Amino acid sequence: MNLYGxxxxxxxxxxxxxxxxxxxxxxxxxxxxxxxxxxxxxxxSAGGRxxxxxWRIIQSLGVKILPNTAGCRTVKEAVTTAExxxxxxxxxxxxxxxxGDDETLQPDVVALVEAAGILLRDGFxxxxxxxxxxxxxxxxVDAGCRVVMPWAAPIGSGQGVTNKAALRTLRARxxxxxxxxxxxxxxxxxxxxxxxxxxxxxLLNTAIAKADDPVGMARAFALALEAGRAGxxxxxxxxxxxxxxxxxxxxxxxxxxxx
Amino acid sequence: xxxxxxxERQEVAAATVAALLEALGYEGRFxxxxxxxxxxxxxxxxxxxxxxxxxxxxxxxRQGG
Numbered sequence: 001m002n003l004y005g006x007x008x009x010x011x012x013x014x015x016x017x018x019x020x021x022x023x024x025x026x027x028x029x030x031x032x033x034x035x036x037x038x039x040x041x042x043x044x045s046a047g048g049r050x051x052x053x054x055w056r057i058i059q060s061l062g063v064k065i066l067p068n069t070a071g072c073r074t075v076k077e078a079v080t081t082a083e084x085x086x087x088x089x090x091x092x093x094x095x096x097x098x099x100g101d102d103e104t105l106q107p108d109v110v111a112l113v114e115a116a117g118i119l120l121r122d123g124f125x126x127x128x129x130x131x132x133x134x135x136x137x138x139x140x141v142d143a144g145c146r147v148v149m150p151w152a153a154p155i156g157s158g159q160g161v162t163n164k165a166a167l168r169t170l171r172a173r174x175x176x177x178x179x180x181x182x183x184x185x186x187x188x189x190x191x192x193x194x195x196x197x198x199x200x201x202x203l204l205n206t207a208i209a210k211a212d213d214p215v216g217m218a219r220a221f222a223l224a225l226e227a228g229r230a231g232x233x234x235x236x237x238x239x240x241x242x243x244x245x246x247x248x249x250x251x252x253x254x255x256x257x258x259x
Numbered sequence: 260x261x262x263x264x265x266x267e268r269q270e271v272a273a274a275t276v277a278a279l280l281e282a283l284g285y286e287g288r289f290x291x292x293x294x295x296x297x298x299x300x301x302x303x304x305x306x307x308x309x310x311x312x313x314x315x316x317x318x319x320x321r322q323g324g
Contacts, residue, residue, distance in 0.1 A: 015322075016322045016323060016324075017322035017323055019322075025322075038323050038324055039320050040321045040322065041318040041321065042318060042321035043265040043317065044288075044317055044319040045265065046283040046284045046285060047284065051289065051290065051319020051321055052289060052319065055289055055319070055320040067323075068324070077296075080293055080297070083298040084291040084292075084293055084298050084316075087291045087298050087300055088290065088318070088319075089320070156324075205324035
């Protein structure tokens with residue numbers, strides 16, 4: 001998968017939130033085989049050491065960092081958060097989120113396109129979290145995004161791909177853009193489905209972090225992505241409305257010509 | 260003067276970003292700073308003055324999806 005000129009082998013991007021403990025997070029990230037993890041920026045009190053402790057674990061894993069702008073609601077907040085992330089992590093990568101609705105965490109796609117344009121002109125490599133809307137995705141690409149990340153379903157909902165037709169259209173209309181399904185994946189089969197649609201990658205967090213066994217689930221997702229991608233590359237048969245026997249008809253025993 | 264640091268109003272004597280961080284005990288740690296929603300790069304902490312009512316954000320890496 002190509003991300004702004006960088007090739008990565010694993011098609012899984014994984015979040016670092018909601019795990020039962022730092023140790024389980026560390027093991028799950030390792031089991032996932034992911035080379036890219038998402039992190040956020042949050043306020044640290046003067047006496048606090050939470051940021052330092054978390055950052056030490058992430059650094060020890062030797063993964064690439066994809067900082068996010070989670071929680072930002074305006075262009076200005078998102079742009080400033082991105083600049084702070086670049087200052088802190090020394091990476092031009094930014095997972096750009098501008099939330100438009102508190103209930104669904106649906107992206108504000110108008111603000112998203114504007115913020116993406118500002119950041120791209122400033123040298124950022126933007127990974128925009130967006131809806132499945134084709135025109136918005138095209139506007140993001142027009143602005144210079146080489147990666148677009150449509151949702152499968154609302155963040156943390158675990159519903160899987162709720163608008164398969166739209167995701168298929170996005171893939172068909174943007175064949176040269178790296179497309180990553182971000183948010184809404186609940187099961188390994190959902191991730192496999194996204195890969196079978198020809199998506200380049202999947203970004204998820206809750207489905208692994210909130211599993212009974214996050215380490216086992218991380219492994220399951222790694223296998224699902226591999227299977228789904230292999231299936232896509234092998235070329236899926238088109239669905240048909242009628243049955244077609246798979247076993248040869250010729251030579252069927254006890255068969256008698258009519259009459 | 261009174262500043263707002265991470266959303267909380269505080270009375271401080273520090274005249275620069277670097278002095279504020281040191282006074283609050285942030286010295287030498289991994290974080291980024293914004294004043295009034297503008298990033299202040301680490302190299303400029305010592306020379307960036309603070310004024311009455313400034314909004315300072317001090318941020319570290321944290322779990323995220």
